[in-house]
Each structure stands twice: as C-alpha cells, then as structure tokens.
Amino acid sequence: AADAVTFAALLKGCSTPRLLRRGEEFFNALRRSDAPQVRSTLVWNARLNMHARQHGRLALLTRREARVAWDAFSEMARCGVRPDEHTYHTLLTMCSRLAEPDVTRALGLIAEMRNVGIRPVGATATTLMQVLGRANELSLARKHLDRLLTDDAVSADTTTWRPLLAAAASAANVRDTEKFYQHMLENTGKQVFDSNRHRVTHANNYVILANGLRQGFDVAWSLLREAQRSRRTDALTYGLLLDVALSSPPPPASALSGVAKPRQRRKIELAPHNVDNALRVWAELEACGHTPTLYALHRMFAVWGVCGRMDKAEQAFAVMKRNSATMRATADAIATAWSNNDLQTVESMLQSAQLVQQCHTSHSYLTLIQACMRARLPDRAALYVREYEDEAETEFGTKLSSKSITKLIDTLSHGGADDLATATELHARHAHTPRACDPACSIQVATGLIKHDQLLAAARVLAEMRAPDAASAASYAHLFSLFRSLSEAARALPHGDERAQLDQALEHISTRFSVSRQDVTETDARE
Numbered sequence: 001a002a003d004a005v006t007f008a009a010l011l012k013g014c015s016t017p018r019l020l021r022r023g024e025e026f027f028n029a030l031r032r033s034d035a036p037q038v039r040s041t042l043v044w045n046a047r048l049n050m051h052a053r054q055h056g057r058l059a060l061l062t063r064r065e066a067r068v069a070w071d072a073f074s075e076m077a078r079c080g081v082r083p084d085e086h087t088y089h090t091l092l093t094m095c096s097r098l099a100e101p102d103v104t105r106a107l108g109l110i111a112e113m114r115n116v117g118i119r120p121v122g123a124t125a126t127t128l129m130q131v132l133g134r135a136n137e138l139s140l141a142r143k144h145l146d147r148l149l150t151d152d153a154v155s156a157d158t159t160t161w162r163p164l165l166a167a168a169a170s171a172a173n174v175r176d177t178e179k180f181y182q183h184m185l186e187n188t189g190k191q192v193f194d195s196n197r198h199r200v201t202h203a204n205n206y207v208i209l210a211n212g213l214r215q216g217f218d219v220a221w222s223l224l225r226e227a228q229r230s231r232r233t234d235a236l237t238y239g240l241l242l243d244v245a246l247s248s249p250p251p252p253a254s255a256l257s258g259v260a261k262p263r264q265r266r267k268i269e270l271a272p273h274n275v276d277n278a279l280r281v282w283a284e285l286e287a288c289g290h291t292p293t294l295y296a297l298h299r300m301f302a303v304w305g306v307c308g309r310m311d312k313a314e315q316a317f318a319v320m321k322r323n324s325a326t327m328r329a330t331a332d333a334i335a336t337a338w339s340n341n342d343l344q345t346v347e348s349m350l351q352s353a354q355l356v357q358q359c360h361t362s363h364s365y366l367t368l369i370q371a372c373m374r375a376r377l378p379d380r381a382a383l384y385v386r387e388y389e390d391e392a393e394t395e396f397g398t399k400l401s402s403k404s405i406t407k408l409i410d411t412l413s414h415g416g417a418d419d420l421a422t423a424t425e426l427h428a429r430h431a432h433t434p435r436a437c438d439p440a441c442s443i444q445v446a447t448g449l450i451k452h453d454q455l456l457a458a459a460r461v462l463a464e465m466r467a468p469d470a471a472s473a474a475s476y477a478h479l480f481s482l483f484r485s486l487s488e489a490a491r492a493l494p495h496g497d498e499r500a501q502l503d504q505a506l507e508h509i510s511t512r513f514s515v516s517r518q519d520v521t522e523t524d525a526r527e
Contacts, residue, residue: 004040005042007037010023010026012050016054017055020054024047030043040081041086041087044081047072052090059097061094063099063102066094070091083118085118088110088118092106093130095131096127100135101135103140110124114152120148122156122157122160124148125145126157126163128148129141129145129160134163138168138173141164145164145183158188159194161181162203164176165177165180165203166206169207169210169213172210172213172214173210174207174211177207191204202233202234204227204232205236207223208240220244235285238288242299245278245280246303282300282303294359298364298367301367302371305371308375310371313368317360319358320359324359324360330349337349369385373415381412385426402437402438405437406438409441410441413444417454420449424461431466439467440474446458446462449461450482455489455502456502458482459486459505463505465479479515483506483509483510487506490503
C-alpha cells in the first residue's frame with residue numbers, strides 16, 4: 001500500500017498552476033476516504049509546498065494565490081495535525097515569494113515556532129532574511145538576525161547574509177552593505193558564499209555594486225582592481241559591474257543622505273558612455289577567462305544591439321543553444337541508464353558532467369529579439385520569433401503558453417512599424433486559441449498601430465482581443481478609449497473601401513464587447 005511519502009510526492013508533482021486543482025482534488029479524495037496518511041504532517045506539508053512553489057524558483061506569487069495555502073494551514077490546525085519545522089519553512093518561503101513580501105506574517109511564524117517549541121535553524125534564518133531583504137527592512141533584519149544568532153544559537157552560513165547584501169547594494173546603500181559584509185565575516189569567517197553548485201562567489205561583489213551605484217562607474221572600476229589584486233573576483237563580479245556600467249548616473253552629492261529605495265528591476269541605460277563602459281567590462285571579463293553568467297550575456301545582447309555588433313550576440317546565442325542541446329542529451333542518457341538500473345554509468349556521467357554551463361532560456365530569446373529591434377533589424381527579430389515557436393514544438397512537443405506569447409507580443413509592440421507588423425501577425429495567429437495574449441497586451445499593440453496610422457490593423461487587433469477578466473477589468477476602459485479614437489477616425493475618412501472595412505471591424509468590436517458607437521457619439525457630444 002502507498003505510504004505518506006508516496007502521497008506527498010504525488011502532491012509535490014502537482015506544483016504547477018495547471019495541476020494545482022488536480023492536487024487539491026487528490027487531497028480531498030484522501031480525506032473523504034479517511035486514509036490514515038491524510039493525518040500525516042508530511043502530506044500536509046506537501047500540500048502547502050504545492051501552492052508555495054507553483055510558479056517555479058524565481059517567479060512571484062500574488063496574495064490571492066497564497067491565500068489557499070494559508071487556509072490549508074489553518075485547516076491543518078483544526079484537524080489536529082501538528083506542524084513541524086518544514087511546515088514553517090514552507091510558509092516562510094511563501095512569504096518571501098509574494099510580489100509584496102509579507103513581513104508581518106513571517107515574523108508571526110517565527111514567534112509561533114518558538115511558542116510551540118520548534119527551534120529555528122540556519123534555514124529558518126536564511127528564509128526570514130529573504131523576506132526582510134526583499135522588503136528592504138534592513139534594520140529589522142539585523143535585529144532579528146542578531147536574536148537568531150544569540151538567543152536561538154542558530155548556526156548560520158554565508159547564504160543567510162546574501163539577500164541582505166543584495167538588497168542593500170541594489171539600493172545603493174553603501175553603509176548597510178559594508179555593515180552586513182563585516183557582520184558576515186565576524187560570524188562565519190568566510191568571504192565566499194557557500195554554494196552547492198561548486199561556484200565561487202565573493203561577498204565583496206556587493207560592496208563593489210553598492211559603491212558603483214552610489215558613486216559612479218569609476219569608483220566601481222577602482223574597487224574591481226583592488227579585488228583583482230587580492231584574487232576576489234568571479235563571474236558575478238563582472239555581471240554586477242555591468243549593472244553599474246548600464247545604470248543611470250549617481251545622484252548629486254546633496255541627494256546622498258539617507259537610504260535609497262530598493263531597485264526591484266533596474267532599467268538599463270544605453271547612452272554612448274554606458275555602452276563604452278559595458279564593452280570595457282566585457283573585455284576585462286574575457287581577458288580574465290571567467291565564464292560569463294547568463295544575466296551578463298543578456299545584458300550584453302542589448303549593448304551589442306545598440307553598437308551594431310549583432311554578430312557577437314548571435315554567436316553567443318548559438319553557443320548557448322549548443323550547450324542546451326548537450327545538457328539535454330546528457331540528461332536523456334542519465335535517465336536511460338537509471339531506467340536500466342545501470343547506477344555505475346549514472347555515477348560516472350554525473351561526475352564528468354559540466355556543472356556550470358550557460359544554456360539558453362525563453363528570456364534569452366526575448367533579449368535577443370530586443371537586441372535585433374535596437375539594431376533596427378526587424379527581419380532578424382521576426383526570424384527569432386519563429387525559431388522560438390518552432391523550438392517549443394520540435395524540442396518539447398508543446399506550444400508556447402499564453403504567458404510566453406504575451407511577453408513576445410509586448411516586446412515587439414515597443415518597436416518600429418515592422419516589429420509592430422510581426423506583433424500583429426503573432427496576435428492574429430494565437431487570438432482564438434488558449435494561447436491568446438493578455439488583453440492589456442492587445443491594447444498596447446492597438447495603441448502602437450494607431451500611432452503609426454494603421455487604423456484598420458488596430459481595429460482588427462481589438463476585435464481579436466481576449467475578453468478581459470476580473471483581473472484585467474481596467475482593459476475595458478482602455479478599449480472604450482481606443483474604440484472612440486477609431487470611431488472618430490472612421491467618421492473623418494471619405495466613403496470608400498478603407499472606411500467600409502474599418503466600419504466593419506468596429507461593428508465587430510461593438511458586438512463582442514457591448515460597446516455602442518452611438519454611446520461614443522453621445523459621449524463626444526456631451527464633452
């Protein structure tokens with residue numbers, strides 16, 4: 001008979017948005033059958049984990065998505081199932097993965113752990129610091145970290161300080177970055193982050209980043225030279241230095257008091273001096289022989305696009321694709337050996353496999369397409385759009401998701417007329433399928449087409465638009481505004497085929513979304 005471990009594994013396997021409902025149905029079936037395993041903390045933890053990790057490692061959760069897990073935690077207590085340290089760590093992880101980190105709840109979980117006699121450990125401290133770091137609650141983080149280290153005698157490793165260093169440095173907060181760096185040295189005696197990926201990453205990188213964002217690229221470059229002399233550089237050093245090179249100028253001295261707000265996602269600047277500094281960093285990275293991070297490569301795609309070196313971007317992307325093919329082939333070979341119970345071959349292949357290898361991702365395609373747009377190469381951008389779609393079908397046997405199509409169309413909608421044409425074609429191809437893009441993205445494309453005087457194309461995009469749901473109700477207001485603009489333009493056109501086609505498309509929009517052209521006319525009259 002299946003035990004709790006088996007049921008927990010099945011629930012964890014449902015930790016994707018598409019399978020969440022199936023996981024909940026499976027759990028409820030267990031409860032209806034009064035299976036003894038449903039009273040296992042392990043199974044309840046798997047249910048919580050299923051919701052906490054539904055979007056993968058780097059994606060964020062909405063409070064609405066997390067609410068199901070909180071309700072399950074309350075239900076767990078009502079059913080008399082005692083939580084353990086894994087229960088609390090899963091919920092703390094969820095607090096850190098929310099789009100707006102839930103500091104109040106995270107601190108409440110820590111207090112509850114202590115009240116029920118569950119001793120915080122290093123993983124507890126690390127996860128709590130992730131919550132407080134993302135929320136930019138650095139003073140609060142230091143206070144709670146000190147208590148964990150002293151009162152709870154937690155043995156923390158260097159990864160505990162990493163989210164705090166990253167948060168302080170990204171906010172150009174030199175003072176706190178240096179304080180956390182010294183605090184880490186005092187408590188661990190290490191300058192390098194602990195890693196299970198056999199990568200060497202120096203904590204001093206964040207000191208360079210903070211000073212560079214606060215005082216400018218030249219300061220960061222001088223700190224890089226110091227780090228090189230003491231052999232404290234790695235691939236991340238140059239990736240973060242690229243961030244400095246492509247950031248906006250530091251504020252004037254009069255504005256340097258206080259603590260800067262965190263930058264969740266830095267917008268890159270591609271002025272000539274930014275590009276020159278980025279090329280300087282890249283040359284240094286190549287000279288030192290470090291394998292660039294994927295993040296650095298994506299940054300450089302933009303730089304190469306602006307300075308007319310798309311050949312460099314495409315060469316790098318080709319290498320990334322070959323790496324991906326090699327990794328997939330290795331994974332398939334390991335899986336085959338495992339299924340044949342050939343453990344000796346599995347061990348040999350794992351020992352010889354390259355652990356750090358830059359493979360391409362969906363984001364690689366998006367940044368490469370953006371680079372083609374910056375280089376004013378719309379044909380190349382369209383080529384990579386088709387390649388992206390074809391790869392999903394040939395390599396993985398699936399179509400791109402609605403989310404991926406939305407990102408593609410949104411990227412193209414910010415380009416020129418030819419890029420908009422590609423976006424329009426992509427929009428039409430997926431409009432009446434489950435992969436249709438978000439309504440807000442359709443609005444973005446239609447707005448761009450109107451700016452380029454492509455009125456009929458804009459009307460057809462709106463006619464194809466997916467009906468907005470409750471989460472995107474604001475799109476209705478934008479739809480009405482664009483519909484009014486197109487109606488005004490149609491009335492101004494002379495009678496003929498062009499006006500007839502535009503009127504037909506507007507009538508389709510009116511029928512689909514219950515927008516009356518008469519209401520638009522009356523609104524205009526009142527205004």
